[in-house]
Amino acid sequence: MEPFRTLDGLVTLLDLPNVDTDQIIPKQFLKRIERTGFGQFLFYDWRFIDGTRPNPDFEMNADRYRGATILVTRANFGCGSSREHAPWALLDYGFRCLIAPSFADIFFNNCFKNGILPIRLSEDQVETLFERVRATPGYRLTIDLEKKTITSGDGLAYGFEVDEFRRLCLLNGLDDIGLTLQHEEKIRQYEASHTAA
């Protein structure tokens, strides 16, 4: 997994609550057996009209947002299906950081396994970001995971909370399985003493 330390990136917006993983990556694209190549299908039914032409009403499609690496969105982002294809699609499209008032549990977890940092901010802070991004073409944020800060050239400065263990894993790009296998002896002991249910 690619480590995440600091990110200076262009910000784009998705102004809807309860965006489910079916919207992030529709089911017809779940048949691939690889982890890569999902970015082209991200938000497919919203981004495209008839699967071909970019939908001009989809905010993210505007030229000013091209190349964005940070997505600011509304509450309960990533609800529904556990499909990890959703973070794979977001990552493949270019996103490394997501900011919302809340995220669904499984999706939130899946992001960290793929080097994406999901940040929870208050509704008010998210609203402020929406306003500033819309008012300022080319609006960028700097995310510093070491210091747990979000800053911008216009003086905006927020702190954010992130679980310490997850932070260290992201900072160092650590593989969970490798970490767990360090406890091999404990797993063996558990297996020796545990009566199956």
Place this chain on the structure above:
Amino acid sequence: MTPKTMFEKIWQAHIVHEKPGQPSLIYIDRHLIHEVTSPQAFEGLRLAGRPVRRPELTFATMDHNVPTTDRSLPIEDATSAKQMDTLARNCKEFGITLFDLKSPDQGIVHVIGPELGLTLPGATLVCGDSHTSTHGAFGTLAFGIGTSEVEHVLATQCLLQERPKTFLIEVTGARPYGVEAKDIILSIIGRIGTEGGTGSVIEYAGDTIRGLSMEERMTVCNMSIEGGARAGMIAPDETTFAYLRGRPYAPTDFDAAVARWKTLPSDPSARVDRTLRIDARSLTPQVTWGTNPGQVVAIDARVPNPAEFGDPNARKSAERALDYMGLRGGTPITEISIDRVFIGSCTNSRIEDLRRVARFVKGRRVLSRVYAMVVPGSQRIKQKAEQEGLDRIFKDAGFDWRESGCSMCLGMNPDTLKPGERCASTSNRNFEGRQGKGGRTHLVSPLMAAAAAVEGHFVDVRQYDLKEG
């Protein structure tokens, strides 16, 4: 000793390693996999040169992609076929038991787990599928995981997990006529919202819940994820034990297992983080009107007007949902006409669901302009239904009778809605495009779906004589 909830008892019994400030390493007793969320996990193992630690604890089936038409025909969709072949190859290479399309035990992963006795009280169970919450009906700590975690379980038989909060939902009182388990869970989601359970494990309790059959309990626990909770649980009792006795993978010393399982229910006065009490007598048959399962009302209500929502995001969400659904605020639910009916999915495709539908449609006809299908949850259910002659009743009434699989719940196989088609569905998600691009899904109970098939629009099932005939 401090009183403990059922969740705490199971959690503590599965801790392999704990360190303050870190997620706990917990042991996984049972792992279920299917063709869609496992290929990349096996590929990860291969790339890292890792074996499957306990192949005998993982079981596989094919359900998401499978056609529900004649099994003797070749699979037309080459990419689906490839995904199924990949699962078969992976299971063979790593020594995992697979219930493939030819197996008499094939079916939806959350239907066959309980049916085969793979789902047991007090166990931890995971699957790369959000509806793994279904298995909590047995007093199992069961939750959905992503593909990276599937790989983690295959490699280590453990998972790193933060301890969730506990949320007790007590439903008490007599369930009114015409109100099904589906209506109970839809009402709960309507009250707590789609993120009301985020970060929590729900325990459903109270005499209404205890009075439910195992099939009904599975329907309730199944949709815990739609309320944002990763897991939903119901304490095991005599109903649970009776269901499990004699199942193929049930413990051989069953009585000893029952004695252990009897220690699982939450201790009286165990502390929980949140409680919600619901009077079952207030419950009504439910219909979703929007594009998330929290957008739900009673059958005798009207489609809400977006202006009624105080919160601007909820209002915007409602406006968008009504636009997608092609509905106007203020329309009585019973005036919404439907084109399709889907009876199936891990929520409502079990034998009791099919029996209830059959009892209702016997001697009635699906309205000629409506296309209605019944997709049994497993081959075992299909066979049982056919032994009981339910297939005959369905066909005589004008339903299409299919092979087992996830089918139109998510439309990964050819069973999909066309743009603009409106469906009364017994499944669990009414998201935009879920059942097919542009398709409009209303979530209902099997009985409500059956009545809609006959009338061509939503109808209050309480107006019928539903007694066993």
